[in-house]
Amino acid sequence: MIDTLLILHLNDSHSRIFPFGPWTNDNKRFYPSVIRFAYITDSLKSLYPKHLFFHAGDYSSGDFPFNTSVGKIDLKILKLLGVSAIALGNHEFDAGPDSLYNALLSENIYLLSANMDTTSHPLKTRIRPYEIFNISSKKICVLGLTTTEFNDNPYQKPIKFKDPIQIAQIYQDTFNNLNCYLKIILSHLGAYVDTLLAKSTNYHLIIGGHSHTRIDTIWKVKNSNNDTTYIVQAYEHFKVVGKILWNLTNNKLIDYKLIDVLNSPNISQYMIDTLNNIKSQIYARFGNVYDDSIKSLDNPISNSPDSIGCLDIPTGNLVADAMRFQTNADLAVIETDVLVYPLYKGKVTSDDIFQVMPYGFDNQNAYNSRIYKITMKGSDMYNVLGFAQLIRGSVPIVQVSGFRYQFTPNVPMEVSDISIDTSQIYKVAGSIYTLYVSSLLTPNIISVETTNLNVFQALKNYILNSNNLNYHSECRIKYKTTNYNENYKEFLKFEIKNNMLIWKDKRVASIYNISGRKIYNLKENEVYKLKSGIYIIKSGKKIYKILI
Ligand SMILES: [Zn+2]
Structure with missing residues (x-):
């Protein structure tokens, strides 16, 4: 008989434990929440007595449960689901390393990250490099890895991460010395880096996160032993469950698939009770954010460009306008990356508004990113946009209000036709990320004012008071079409x-x-x-x- 191990996995759940998304015909939310997710994982666990359950990082940030408890609620849910190990993701730092440490301490949870740099911060006592599980008298060894992309992020200070591939190579020897039978990496590095990691090591399986990739058909990569390393990743926001069946007799993969939570009719009763309890904690702090009615929209506001030739996105224009008008700034910018969900047709709740830009955490009032007013010369806007754009290829780095600009895709620093006066002084409304990028790239910032508004508050006020919410792309951002020689590599030796x-x-x-x-x-x-x-x-x- 085959000795089967069930490995369940998820990643980037981002606090979305309640139903959310567009309204369905029966007046429910399209995305079904953890009550259906729990039913699926519990049923599978009862089918396979030998099981492990992994989360590949970024359980934090994205919805009110995180903001209410700074991660404790999210950790409680993962414990209830029976998760065996969690990788440390970059968003775990959104309320700072002290809050992360406190949440892990109070829930008595350790996260996995082998490449966290040794630091004097107490967080290191709650982070382990790996975990070993004994199943059928065999050692299943699981290494955690975290992305280095945010080493300079203000939220993460003073924590840094070392090169994950070098660290994985070192722990490969450790795992061999420990007689590990099945070697797994729980990676918060993103699917692309996972392929590099697979090539230069010889782990059996990489369970990934960070890039929110939906890997329906397992990725096979030839590893450093000329063997196969498998890479899996389970999308985002409790939408799918990753299910791996592993043969412990010959140490080979039996089957892998993603199960769509959307299609699951069954719900878990104990999760309903838990969620009701959590809802009352959220309402006590933020009001009835899931059941209130801020507006009714005749047309949705899209989170991708909806006019040909324009690169500005409707929700980006909406957020940037809200930030600018609610703070009396001249201009506003919001990072394209942090815009998540659209606004759907029909009733709009506070939570729908929060979902448009859920990231950032304000330690004073627990909302999302505080709005800053940065005073700078028009010419410095060129520097900030130009330098920030050079790493982004063809996606605009920011969405804007109060000005327009063009850039040449994949040509660094080619920002042009900004409709502002380079010699004039402007007050620019931006998020904490804008402040960080501007202070890094523009030594000439004149002053920074912390406003009393968060992006969520500004957006909610703006939506409440606006009669015209007909937002579409209007070419605030465009590609500059030119015969520019894009390939500099031939000139750089x-x-x-x-x-x-x-x-x-x-x-x-x-x-x-x-x-x-x-x-x-x-x-x-x-x-x-x-x-x-x-x-x-x-x-x-x-x-x-x-x-x-
Ligand atoms: Zn991430």
Whole structure:
């Protein structure tokens, strides 16, 4: 008989334990919540007595349960679901490392991250590199890894992460010395980095998160032993359950699939009771955010461009307008990345509004990102947009209000036709992320004012008081079409071998990291070792983006 191990997994659940999304014909929410998710995982666990259940990170941030308890509610839910191990994700830091530490301590939970840099912060006592499970007298060893992309993020300070691939290579030997039978990585690195990780190590299985990738058919990568490493990832927001069946007799995969929670008719009674209790905690703090009615929309407001040739997104225009008008700023910007859900047709609740831009955490009132008013010269807007845009290729880095701009896709720094006066001084409304990027890239910021509004509050007030919520793309952001030579690589003289960048030109080159910070100046024939990630090489006016 086959000795079968069931491995369940999820990732990037982002606090969305309540139903949300568009209204269905029977006046329910389209996305079904953890009450259906729990029914599926509980039934599978009772079918397979040998089971493990993993969360690949980012249980935090995204909805009111997180903001009410700074992560404790989300951890309680994961405990109730019977999760065996959780990777440390970047959003776990959204309320700062102290809050994360307190939540983990009060729920008596340890998260997995082997590449967290040793620090004097008490958080290190709640983070373990790996966990070992004994099943059928075999050791199942699970290593946790966290993305390095946010090493400079203000929320994460002073915690940093080391190169995950090097760390995974080191722990591979540790796992061999420990006689691990099945070697698993619980990765919060994103699906692309997972493929690099698979190639340069020889773990059996990488259970991924961070990129919110829906991997329906298992990814197979030839690993450093010429064997197969499998990569899986289960989308986001409790929408699917990842189900792996593993043969413990021959240590081989039997089957993998994602189960859609949407299609599950059954619900879990104990979860209903738990959610009712949580709802009353949320209502006590924030009001009846899931049941109130702020507005009724005749037409939805989309979260992707809806006019040909325009790159501004309707919810981006809405949020940026709200930030600008509610704070009396001249201009406003909001990062494209942090805009999540659209506003749907019909009744709009406070939670629907929160879902448009749920990220950021304000330690004073527990809402999302505080709005800052940054005073800067018009010319500095060029610097901020230009530099921020250079790592983003063809997606606009920000959505805007009060001005328009154009950029050339995939050509760094090619920002043009900003409809503002370069010599004038502007007050720019932005989020904590804007403040961070601006202060990093623009040494000439004149002043920063902390307003008394959060993005959610500004947006809710704006929607309440607005008679015209007919938001569409109006080409506030456009591509500049030009015959520009996009391939700078032929002009930049360098080679990359085994992560070593060898500079071959007489002129000095500078290397910048993903957040635009200069990390090294390279002279001719000099060699610089790069960790995996995205870098910008700049020499004279030539700039090129490399992916290691
Ligand atoms: Zn993440």
